[in-house]
Amino acid sequence: MPLSFLTADGGHDQPSDAAPTARHHAARDSEDHWWRPYRxxxxxxxIASLLLVIASYLLFAGVIVAAAGGLTGAGLSVGTAVLVIAGALRSLRMGVWVSGRGLRQVGLLRTVTVPWGRVGAVRTAQQPVKWLALPRTVQGQALVLQAADGAEPRTLITDHNADFLGRSDAFDLAADVVEDWATRSRG
Incomplete structure (x- = not known):
């Protein structure tokens, strides 16, 4: 079963580290096609795999509790497993997505979409960044979105997040692709 949300281009056979093709730039004409420029x-x-393993144990526990006659406990266990599965799948969708509409930053609990007309600049900056989204900060690179209205800059991705830790080449390529989309879409 193909898992299109795991691929960089929505399920097409393209290497994960390849730059966007004419097909991706043509997708700008389609307002509903969102594309993540990296895997x-x-x-x-x-982390998502570990969460799914935990969910399987919760589901198994729910079956055992239901067989023992504790329907309330089984329901609680199954409900918790469903929440863990939803969190695991949402964590796989997290990241930066681009389309003809604009730039979308998908987080665990919320999604922010910025139309290209409101994007002032997208640039790479050296700054303190969070290590794997934990409170600890280290010096690193971040892809920063500067809004056209002069609002506070928004960090999109960093070289120390769960997608790019230990993969600086992949971060550089993804940052270049997003910067390219911003430059072409604003111009």
Whole structure:
């Protein structure tokens, strides 16, 4: 079963580190085609896999509790498993997506879409960044979105997040592709 949300281009056979093709730039004409210019990193996939393993144990526990006659406990266990599965799948969707409409940053609990007309600049900057989204910060690179109205800059991706930790070449390529989309779409 193909998992199109795991591929960089929505399920097409393209190498994960390839630059966008004419097909991706043609997708700008389609307002509903969102494309992530990179694949989820190994840390993100490992975390999602661990969450799915935990969910399987919760589901198994729910079956055992239901067989023992505790329907309330079984329902609670199954409900928790469903929430864990939803969180794992959402964590795989997290990241930066681009389309003809604009730039979309998908987080665990919310999604922010910025139309290309409101994008002032997208650039790579050296700055303190969070390590795997934990409170600890380290010096690193970040892809920063500067809004056209002069609002506070928004960090889109960093070289120390779950997609790019230990993969600086992949970060550089993804940052270049997003910067290219911003330059072409604003111009």
């Amino acid at each position: 989820p990193g190994p840390w993100r996939v490992a």
